[in-house]
Amino acid sequence: MEKVRIKGGQRFRIAHGVGENDLGVLSSETVGFHPSGTKDFKAKVVVKVGDDVAAGDLLFFNKKNENHRYLSSCSGRVKAIEYGPRRVLEAVVIERSGEAKTSFGSFSPEQVQSLGAEATIAHLVKTGLWSRFLSHPFKRIVPVPGEPAPKDIHGHDLPVPSLIRFHVSFVESEPHLVPTGATLEGNIENALLGLEVLKRTGFDVVAGVSSNTDSKLKSVSGVAYKEVDETLFPAGSAEVQSYFTQPLGAGECVACVDLETLIDIGHVVRTGELRDERTYAVAGEGASKRGHARGPVGLPVATLQSASGVPSGEATSSTDTRLVAGGLLRGKKIDAKHYMGLTETTLNILPEDRERTPFVFFRPGGNRLTTFKLWTSALMKGKEQVATTSNNGEHRGCVQCGQCIKVCPVELMPNLVFKAALAKDIEKMEQLGIRDCTDCGLCTFVCPSKIELGEIVESGKELIVKEG
């Protein structure tokens, strides 16, 4: 097994993490389904309010590509269809009832071995699981091999990246996320079968593991393994593992498969039915109970919030509390009225830190979360620090301190990449390796000038996608 040595990255020790605590099984009468903000997913809803749906029924698909399907994972009645600004689908809300199920046909492990590549891919598309494979670079839904190229506004074909391999990571290195051990508990067989199915698509499969990964998952033949250090963020990210597997050529992409999706694949192939279960977790300073829990797909944020000990009556996001779906570095802000996504299964409850600490830059700073050696906390490597939402400063010009270069896990020079992105210089961005950027957010985190590097680099990537 090849060990990956990452020069950059950061070892975080942050208090109020998920921990080992088991919060049991959560349930909810209503669940909500949404495309989790997947880029380029313009949802066309095919159900109406009041319709009865069975588990496995199509709820909505992507207007731009009908291969991107979203199926209901439970049966019940459509209670509401919620849209956000600019008619972005926020949730198809379903009131759970009944046990009606659509079966996609079950396969025994032996049958899986005899599946052809085309049949496997077709099965994944049909069950809506293919549309959960996100490409790296650019985080788009991976194009199904052989599907027609999308057109630009002039009717010309846009280039389609060619998929070269699948990446699965059995390691979670981001602070405040569901521990992979909790997700895999009782699901290892499904995950193994999921790996087999991915292999049957005919593409290479690479899996990231750590020393703590279950040995069964480490010994699947035909899967290339990369061993990473799980205490180092973002070693657990499939994108980073891809960078250290083999560099991508022009027009190539890899598919990053989320762990929950992998288990879903195994489950749907084995039983013929969609899996209606997720491993959720609550963390953050604002949660009085932290830990992981099992629950149905599309759990309301409020349910998780009340499981964390915050009374559901007060379970609305206010200006004092921030709710984040996902980890501290890559999570998205979420409203208490919304529903958890398919892959963002951790809820972080963080108090907004607007405290105006006096003379903060004269202080020795034994309690400061930092990557610099400018505070005494740098001497206390083992001490857990509290992560706050404070910006810790105002925006300034880049002074070339070089810290972003030091922490970048994929050896880029973010200080140059972001300047190229600001200048909209596509050629320069490509030369500087913007495609390798894994969107880990470390450069933004460390920047002493508080420049939103991640956001700027992201805009550069979007420009590249738009310009083809």
Added chain:
Amino acid sequence: MWKFWEKIVDAANKEGALFGKVPNKALINATDTFFRKPAIVTANAPHMRDATDLKRFIFMVVVALLPCYIFGTYNVGRNAYLSIGVTDATLMQCTLEGLLHVLPLVVLTYLIGGMWEGIFAQVRGHEISEGFLVTGALMPLILPPTLPWWQLVLGVSFGVVIGKEVFGGVGMNILNPALTGRAFLFFAYPAQLSGDVWVAKPFINGANGLEPAAWTTIAVEKIQAFINGKAAAVDGYSGATALAKAAQNVPGVDAIQDLHATYSVSDMVWGFIPGSIGETSIACVAFGAFFLILTGVGSWRTMVGVFAGGAAMGLLLNGFGGSSEVNDFFRLPWYEHLVMGSFAFGAVFMATDPVSSPFHKTSRLIYGFLIGALCIIIRTINPAYPEGMMLAILFMNVFSPLIDHYVVQSWIKRRAKR
């Protein structure tokens, strides 16, 4: 107390509270965020941010400069007394005397520089950047204590406005602002910056040794000093810097012997010699270097590069020196180059300025090496400039984007080959 302060801030932040319609947020907010952490929270992912902001980053340089300030102040006073033949002044007396010379320079630098920063921030409508904290701290240290105040005002103004603000403020400047200001003074007023007489005339100068002069006398002298500078010209004592000695070209006098007769190497290391306020003590600079490297604020690569470049060029010149009839300076032992003048100070505090130096590891080594080598070349070969550090650093500042460019291009090529 903070409530009261908050009221002031709020009142000042009201549109046009002070000057009618002119918004006056820059200055008051700069003061506010200087004292208290700003209330800004992260807009999006990542939801947490490093505790370090530019204030802390730059504050560390100021901390690193403190020993230079303390010793510099003492040394100015000490040399001032020596110049009038007083050899038994106590530590306290020397420091007080030094303060009278140094403190006005520092206060004036911060006032004038802060004023320019404030004006530009106001006009551009952005916050005042803390970059001037360090420029203002560096500026007096690289100037002689004899400098007339009006020259200081001009120098600081030039450094801040032309050296930094016209390029767009902190982070955008090509040249080191403090050195730009000094270079302006160097070329505009060479008499005061030649290094020939750099010992201040003491203010406290009673008839019987160290009795303090009347405050009225001091005031009169201050006004005179403001106009004329404070150069002392006392018989029998030369205020010349070590470099001026080494570079002298008097027939029949061996410059190196003359230098060693006046200043020993240990004097130069500890810093008991005339010179710019902060540059003389290598020991204090070494503390600064240690602190900067430990905190990671200053690049050790740049520092190592400068010293390596200086040593290499010094050795090379030593090789020629044996037979040289023309220039005694060639024969100066290479290690003395490194402890003379502002070589060490420039290497540690000036060359490492991240904005005007290259950002890449490799380019920092190249950049440092070239600074060191150039400095020695300017010192020894060009008789017009006894010190080459300022010019060497400014010259390499201009070339640092070029060095970076080639290093990054080779990085891109290597990356493409993977």
